Amino acid sequence: MESPMVIPINNIRREVRSLKINIQRVMEDIRTISSIRPEGSFGSTRFSYSEEDRHAREYVIREMTGAGANVWTDSVGNIHGRIVGTEKEKSRVLVGSHLDTVRNGGPLDGLLGVAAGLEILRVFQEEKIKPVRDLEIIAFSEEEGSNFGATMLGSKCLAGKAGLEELRRLKNDEGITAYEVMKKFGLNPDSIEEDLFKPEETYAMLELHIEQGQVLEDSGASLGIVEGIFGMTNIHITLKGIGNHAGATPMGLRRDPMAAAGRIIGKIPEWVNQIGSTQLVATVGKIQAYPNASNVIPEKVAFTVDIRDMEAGFIGKMESRIREELERLGKEGIQIQMETIATSPSVSLSREIGDILKEEATAMGISNRNMYSGAVHDCAMFTDMTKVGLLFVPSIGGRSHVPEEDTKEGDIGAGISVLLRAVCRVVME
Numbered sequence: 047m048e049s050p051m052v053i054p055i056n057n058i059r060r061e062v063r064s065l066k067i068n069i070q071r072v073m074e075d076i077r078t079i080s081s082i083r084p085e086g087s088f089g090s091t092r093f094s095y096s097e098e099d100r101h102a103r104e105y106v107i108r109e110m111t112g113a114g115a116n117v118w119t120d121s122v123g124n125i126h127g128r129i130v131g132t133e134k135e136k137s138r139v140l141v142g143s144h145l146d147t148v149r150n151g152g153p154l155d156g157l158l159g160v161a162a163g164l165e166i167l168r169v170f171q172e173e174k175i176k177p178v179r180d181l182e183i184i185a186f187s188e189e190e191g192s193n194f195g196a197t198m199l200g201s202k203c204l205a206g207k208a209g210l211e212e213l214r215r216l217k218n219d220e221g222i223t224a225y226e227v228m229k230k231f232g233l234n235p236d237s238i239e240e241d242l243f244k245p246e247e248t249y250a251m252l253e254l255h256i257e258q259g260q261v262l263e264d265s266g267a268s269l270g271i272v273e274g275i276f277g278m279t280n281i282h283i284t285l286k287g288i289g290n291h292a293g294a295t296p297m298g299l300r301r302d303p304m305a306a307a308g309r310i311i312g313k314i315p316e317w318v319n320q321i322g323s324t325q326l327v328a329t330v331g332k333i334q335a336y337p338n339a340s341n342v343i344p345e346k347v348a349f350t351v352d353i354r355d356m357e358a359g360f361i362g363k364m365e366s367r368i369r370e371e372l373e374r375l376g377k378e379g380i381q382i383q384m385e386t387i388a389t390s391p392s393v394s395l396s397r398e399i400g401d402i403l404k405e406e407a408t409a410m411g412i413s414n415r416n417m418y419s420g421a422v423h424d425c426a427m428f429t430d431m432t433k434v435g436l437l438f439v440p441s442i443g444g445r446s447h448v449p450e451e452d453t454k455e456g457d458i459g460a461g462i463s464v465l466l467r468a469v470c471r472v473v474m475e
C-alpha cells in the first residue's frame with residue numbers, strides 16, 4: 047500500500063520542532079504596547095476606540111505588514127493580518143486574542159495572545175514557511191467591556207452573536223452608543239454583515255492567554271491546555287423586610303433583610319463544598335442595601351450570585367440550595383424574589399487541537415496540564431463554528447486585571463513556542 051503522506055507529515059513535525067521564537071522581540075512588543083496609557087493613569091489602560099488604542103493599532107498593523115501579512119480592520123475594529131496559503135480551496139487558521147484592557151489593568155491580558163501572533167508571523171517570514179492554509183492573526187477589539195459593559199463585543203459581532211441592534215443599544219458612560227463611538231473612530235459598523243465569520247472558511251482557531259487564576263502556579267506546570275470553559279448562571283436576589291430605626295427597634299421585633307442576606311451569603315462556600323464538584327465556584331460580588339444608611343434597618347437588600355461549573359447539573363444544585371434557604375426565610379416573614387438574569391452554557395474545546403498542543407509541549411519538555419477555564423475568552427465565541435484550542439500560561443500569584451499582573455518570561459516563551467509549533471502543524475494539514 048502506498049501512503050506518500052506519512053513521510054511529509056513526519057518531515058513537517060521535524061522541521062516544526064526546530065523553529066525558534068525570539069523572546070526579546072516579544073517582550074519588546076509587550077513593553078511598548080502595554081506602556082501606552084493616558085496621562086495620569088497607571089498600569090495598562092487601553093480602551094478600544096480610544097487614542098491609546100489608536101497608537102497600539104498603529105504598532106500592530108506596522109508589525110503585521112512588516113512581517114508580510116495583508117492587513118485590514120473590519121467593521122467593528124478587529125485587526126486581521128493574513129498570510130495566504132498555497133492551497134486556495136483550503137480554509138484558514140485563525141490565531142489571536144484581544145488588544146484592549148480594563149482600567150489600570152496589566153500588561154499581558156489579551157496583549158500576550160496578540161504579541162504571540164505577531165511573533166508567529168515574523169518566524170514564518172524569516173523561515174520562509176509557506177503554509178498550505180491561510181494563516182490569519184487577529185487582534186480583537188472591546189473584549190473587556192470597558193466602554194459599554196458588554197464583554198467580547200468584537201468577537202461576538204464577528205461570530206454573529208451581537209449585531210447592529212446591540213451596537214445601537216449599548217452606551218458608554220457618556221451616553222454615546224457603541225455604534226456612534228465606532229463611527230467616530232473611523233469604522234463602518236453598518237457593514238458588519240460582510241465581516242461575519244463563515245464556518246466553511248475557517249479550519250481552526252487558537253488563542254494564547256494568561257490564566258488569570260492560580261491553578262497553574264499551584265500545580266507547578268508552565269502551560270495549561272484548556273479542555274472547556276465553565277458555564278455560568280447569574281442570579282439576582284431581592285429580600286424585603288421592614289425598614290426601621292436602628293436604635294429604637296428591639297432585636298426580637300425586626301424583619302431585617304440584611305441579616306437574612308448575611309445568612310445566605312455566609313453559607314455559600316459550605317454549600318459549594320457539600321455539592322461535591324471539584325470545579326464549582328459561586329460568588330456574591332454585588333450587594334445593595336436600601337436606603338443604605340448606618341442607622342437604619344434596611345427595608346430591602348439586593349445581591350447577585352454568580353455560579354460556574356462545567357456541568358449544568360452542579361449549577362442547578364447550587365441554585366436549588368439557595369432557593370431552599372430563601373423559602374425558609376420566606377416563612378420567617380422576609381419577602382423573597384429570585385431571578386435568573388444571565389446564563390451561558392459551558393463549552394468544550396477541540397480535543398484534536400488540545401492533543402496537538404499537548405504533543406508539542408511534551409516534545410519540548412515543557413510541563414503542562416489539562417484544565418478548565420472559569421473565565422470566557424474571545425475564542426469561546428467560535429466553538430460552535432470551528433475547532434478551537436486555548437492555551438494558558440501561569441499568572442504570578444494568580445493576579446490579573448491589576449498593574450501587577452505578570453508571567454515569568456520563561457513561561458511566556460514556552461507558551462508562544464508551543465503555539466507556534468501547533469499553528470505550523472495545523473496550517474500544513
Ligand SMILES: [Zn+2]
Nearest residue numbers: 144155156255
Ligand atoms: Zn483577556
